[in-house]
């Protein structure tokens with residue numbers, strides 16, 4: 001294809017190779033280079049016979065004029081500096097989650113992208129999976145009615161990370177999904193976080209996030225590195241229907257239940273009877289929507305290309321990244337304050353409580 005866009009990946013650790021593979025196989029993209037401070041890592045990703053270049057200097061990479069966009073897959077604390085340099089060099093950018101290690105830096109990155117008129121996208125990978133795209137569509141079409149609650153569980157025997165707690169490691173996934181599927185995005189009225197470090201590793205390994213939502217709804221997120229069993233389940237209850245998404249059931253990841261509780265105004269002759277509210281149980285069908293089997297990162301790099309070509313914000317733009325980051329920062333404040341319900345605010349001057357330098 002002659003109109004392919006040209007990409008480079010910065011960071012060839014755990015996640016970068018997945019990005020490189022998807023840029024390589026996408027019809028929209030030509031992968032030009034992979035850059036890592038550790039040359040051997042970049043070389044391993046590129047392979048022996050490839051024409052993709054291996055680089056170790058970000059400055060040299062950004063000075064090239066044959067690269068349209070870079071993907072930043074380095075640790076969170078390095079995102080702000082690398083993304084800023086890439087935008088200043090005129091590149092479009094997709095950055096790994098979380099967008100940055102603090103809300104102030106993320107807001108500067110968003111402002112710079114607008115100023116230099118480049119796309120700044122966050123890789124909220126789950127938003128490009130078939131279940132999440134279908135759930136978003138069902139909610140937007142009104143199939144669930146008003147959202148009453150969301151219960152998200154993401155637990156397994158996880159890698160205890162040296163620099164982030166379990167909230168910053170796992171909850172970005174749940175929060176980015178909530179931001180993507182809830183009409184109006186993730187704008188909780190507060191955040192309460194409780195966590196535990198029963199092993200004494202120095203940071204929370206088990207975490208519970210409670211997010212009151214507008215109109216009396218509520219979301220809850222349970223993240224845990226210490227569970228012997230792996231659970232990836234989200235329940236989204238609505239006034240009309242409820243969705244259960246079990247990501248570990250490939251045959252039927254998403255089930256829509258036409259079951260729930262209805263409130264019906266009391267019938268009867270006198271005022272007291274009319275005022276009484278009766279609870280009625282609805283026991284309707286359950287069905288499973290067909291979901292295409294596509295790799296989420298392939299859809300993600302396609303969306304990046306489309307956003308660049310059409311000159312529009314991508315679906316998971318910098319603002320989505322900032323909404324997720326604001327909740328994470330409020331969660332860290334709440335955690336250090338005994339789980340108190342904490343308001344989201346512009347946390348410009350705050351040190352980052354969940355990520356160690």
Ligand SMILES: NC(=O)c1ccc[n+]([C@@H]2O[C@H](COP(=O)([O-])OP(=O)(O)OC[C@H]3O[C@@H](n4cnc5c(N)ncnc54)[C@H](O)[C@@H]3O)[C@@H](O)[C@H]2O)c1
Nearest residue numbers: 011012013014015016036037038073074075076096097125
């Ligand atoms: N979207 C997802 O589902 C998902 C999954 C895992 C990780 N991630 C994100 O990906 C990012 C990277 O995580 P990881 O687990 O791959 O980390 P990692 O530590 O395995 O790899 C990071 C790599 O970046 C390189 N690096 C660091 N600073 C650099 C610089 N200035 N220039 C060039 N290379 C540099 C390191 O040498 C290393 O090879 C994080 O933001 C993480 O949150 C996203």
